[in-house]
Amino acid sequence: MSVILAKNLTKIYQETAVPVKALNNLSLEVTEGEFTAVVGPSGCGKTTLLNVLGGLDSPTEGTVELAGTDITQMKESKLIDFRLRNIGFVFQAYNLIPVLTTLENIEFIMLLQKVDKATRNKRSLELMREMGIEDKASKRPSQLSGGQQQRVAVARALASKPKFILADEPTANLDSVSTANLLDIMAKLNREEKATFVFSTHDQRVIDKARRVVTLEDGAIVSDEIRQ
Amino acid sequence: MMLIKIAWKNIWRSKGRSLVVIGSIVVGVWALIFGTGFMNGFIVNYMAEIINNDISHVQVHHPEFKKDLEVKYSINDGRLKAEKIRSWEGVEGATTRTIVSGMISSAQKASGIQIRGIDLENESVVTGLDEMIGEGSYFEGIKRNPIVIGDNLAETLKVGVRSKVVLTFNDGNGQITAGAFRVAGILNTSSVNISERYAFVLQEDINRLVGLGDQVHEIAILLDQQQEEAQIISRYQSEFNGDLAETWREIAPELNLLQEMYGSMLYVLMGIILTALIFGIVNTMLMAVLERFKELGMLMAVGMNRIRVYFMIIFETLFLGIAGAPLGLLFGWMTIKYYETYGVDLSSYSEGLEAVGYSSILYPYLEGNTYIIVTIGVLFTALIAALYPAWKAVKLKPVEALHKI
Ligand SMILES: Nc1ncnc2c1ncn2[C@@H]1O[C@H](COP(=O)(O)OP(=O)(O)OP(=O)(O)O)[C@@H](O)[C@H]1O
Ligand SMILES: [Mg+2]
Numbered sequence: 200m201s202v203i204l205a206k207n208l209t210k211i212y213q214e215t216a217v218p219v220k221a222l223n224n225l226s227l228e229v230t231e232g233e234f235t236a237v238v239g240p241s242g243c244g245k246t247t248l249l250n251v252l253g254g255l256d257s258p259t260e261g262t263v264e265l266a267g268t269d270i271t272q273m274k275e276s277k278l279i280d281f282r283l284r285n286i287g288f289v290f291q292a293y294n295l296i297p298v299l300t301t302l303e304n305i306e307f308i309m310l311l312q313k314v315d316k317a318t319r320n321k322r323s324l325e326l327m328r329e330m331g332i333e334d335k336a337s338k339r340p341s342q343l344s345g346g347q348q349q350r351v352a353v354a355r356a357l358a359s360k361p362k363f364i365l366a367d368e369p370t371a372n373l374d375s376v377s378t379a380n381l382l383d384i385m386a387k388l389n390r391e392e393k394a395t396f397v398f399s400t401h402d403q404r405v406i407d408k409a410r411r412v413v414t415l416e417d418g419a420i421v422s423d424e425i426r427q
Numbered sequence: 428m429m430l431i432k433i434a435w436k437n438i439w440r441s442k443g444r445s446l447v448v449i450g451s452i453v454v455g456v457w458a459l460i461f462g463t464g465f466m467n468g469f470i471v472n473y474m475a476e477i478i479n480n481d482i483s484h485v486q487v488h489h490p491e492f493k494k495d496l497e498v499k500y501s502i503n504d505g506r507l508k509a510e511k512i513r514s515w516e517g518v519e520g521a522t523t524r525t526i527v528s529g530m531i532s533s534a535q536k537a538s539g540i541q542i543r544g545i546d547l548e549n550e551s552v553v554t555g556l557d558e559m560i561g562e563g564s565y566f567e568g569i570k571r572n573p574i575v576i577g578d579n580l581a582e583t584l585k586v587g588v589r590s591k592v593v594l595t596f597n598d599g600n601g602q603i604t605a606g607a608f609r610v611a612g613i614l615n616t617s618s619v620n621i622s623e624r625y626a627f628v629l630q631e632d633i634n635r636l637v638g639l640g641d642q643v644h645e646i647a648i649l650l651d652q653q654q655e656e657a658q659i660i661s662r663y664q665s666e667f668n669g670d671l672a673e674t675w676r677e678i679a680p681e682l683n684l685l686q687e688m689y690g691s692m693l694y695v696l697m698g699i700i701l702t703a704l705i706f707g708i709v710n711t712m713l714m715a716v717l718e719r720f721k722e723l724g725m726l727m728a729v730g731m732n733r734i735r736v737y738f739m740i741i742f743e744t745l746f747l748g749i750a751g752a753p754l755g756l757l758f759g760w761m762t763i764k765y766y767e768t769y770g771v772d773l774s775s776y777s778e779g780l781e782a783v784g785y786s787s788i789l790y791p792y793l794e795g796n797t798y799i800i801v802t803i804g805v806l807f808t809a810l811i812a813a814l815y816p817a818w819k820a821v822k823l824k825p826v827e828a829l830h831k832i
Contacts, residue, residue: 255826280732282728283732288728299433299436308730311730311731355729
């Protein structure tokens with residue numbers, strides 16, 4: 200079943216002096232359980248694509264269907280709610296709420312979704328264990344390393360069992376050990392929880408762990424390769 | 428719940444900045460409480476002094492009397508009426524006066540005054556005149572025609588206790604009459620009228636001189652604290668009609684004006700101080716929102732809706748007020764309590780103040796509900812101040828705020 204179905208996406212940034220075509224008639228389908236890397240040179244449109252797929256930005260042309268719902272025409276207030284219920288986000292930085300602990304950050308999305316306390320606790324503990332951060336439950340983000348922070352972010356994104364998770368360069372600020380570590384955890388969650396990941400990266404070692412690699416150039420897909 | 432928790436924690440992220448705002452709220456609230464108490468004290472003391480020492484709550488005259496203070500316009504059976512009034516409920520005291528305008532002269536000087544022929548015992552009850560005696564005594568020790576005058580008048584006339592003075596006035600028949608009096612006591616008071624414009628003599632002495640028999644010109648009535656003046660007026664009019672009975676508001680309209688000022692003082696001060704606070708709070712919250720743009724963008728990206736973001740900022744702002752207001756109220760309350768006991772000594776400025784009728788020790792006065800009004804005012808201010816920053820926060824677009832997801 201496809202969780203993402205993007206058709207003929209074109210995104211033109213008009214605000215600049217010279218309009219920039221960041222996506223050029225791009226179509227993409229992602230099915231449940233995939234572990235997909237979006238790669239390509241800087242400026243090829245990776246971030247733009249993920250923004251559009253996540254309903255954070257609207258395409259100039261084309262449609263985006265997420266889990267069977269067309270979000271292209273959705274109002275912002277509905278979109279926020281749609282994102283809350285269906286999409287997990289991991290950003291490059293500024294993922295966590297600085298004043299909350301690890302546990303509270305992981306529970307945050309579930310809280311917004313009004314998940315009951317018992318379920319929240321159970322799920323958070325389970326994820327912290329899988330992430331190897333159970334001893335950091337009461338630490339603030341500032342007390343964690345970059346790699347640990349990103350693991351908390353992944354745990355939070357995953358906690359509410361979204362349809363898929365979008366991660367734009369989640370490892371960009373990490374050293375190679377933390378990068379490998381985070382990718383291993385994501386891959387494991389992909390296998391064990393059937394979590395669907397779409398992430399962008401520059402990093403060859405990250406690309407190597409992906410099972411599907413979509414390569415962009417000038418806002419269009421130039422190769423789409425599925426590996427074992 | 429979680430919003431409230433996050434909001435509360437957020438205000439401590441930038442401790443210094445929040446403390447400055449909380450501090451200014453504390454100072455603002457304190458100033459509001461103290462300023463209001465102080466100014467109200469001024470007004471209340473001033474009014475109480477004039478009412479209790481001079482004009483009383485209700486005065487009765489012949490309808491024509493006040494125009495020219497003509498001797499012939501006396502109150503019919505004034506003394507009898509006063510006697511009855513004294514037994515009314517809500518009446519603290521009632522006294523009668525004969526009022527004649529005239530001149531007082533000593534060997535050196537002369538001065539225009541109002542001669543007040545008083546009923547010693549009841550005058551003490553109504554105005555406490557006997558307690559104002561600074562030198563000499565309250566009409567004692569002088570056998571014939573004793574007179575009591577204020578300290579300023581005594582100074583002008585250069586007279587002391589036992590000095591002889593002459594009163595000159597128009598009697599009931601248009602004849603100029605004079606009488607020799609001897610000073611029994613000198614009054615020490617902050618009231619301008621009493622200290623330089625009145626001269627007090629025994630009612631029977633002045634009545635004999637003007638040929639008024641036992642008639643009087645004025646009945647002054649002092650009421651119990653809670654007694655409504657209007658009620659006494661209507662009772663007077665229903666029991667004895669024909670006379671002009673007025674409350675202190677009509678007798679001294681300027682006091683009425685003061686009382687209105689008293690009511691609005693709090694709001695005027697509150698308007699000034701809270702407006703200043705609004706700017707401080709808006710500024711701080713705007714900074715807090717702007718420097719957290721990325722974080723707010725993230726929150727909205729992952730699904731925190733605008734209402735929640737909005738309320739988070741509102742709560743943060745309210746918490747600044749909630750943290751500051753109680754301290755300010757406490758300090759204000761302590762300051763008021765302290766000065767209620769010890770008074771504010773204005774003696775270094777009192778010469779100027781006494782000239783317009785203020786006493787030199789001031790006691791602040793504050794009604795209990797002021798604290799509640801101030802609290803509501805501060806929280807309301809915080810709420811107003813929160814609107815713009817919160818709106819700013821809600822207006823941001825997640826993609827722009829985050830730049831990159
Ligand atoms: N807000 C914007 N306004 C104008 N042009 C933009 C905006 N965002 C991106 N672009 C342009 O669109 C193109 C695609 O940018 P995008 O950020 O999607 O690339 P990217 O593949 O994510 O690059 P990188 O690897 O550097 O993150 C670039 O030419 C960029 O300059
Ligand atoms: Mg990018």
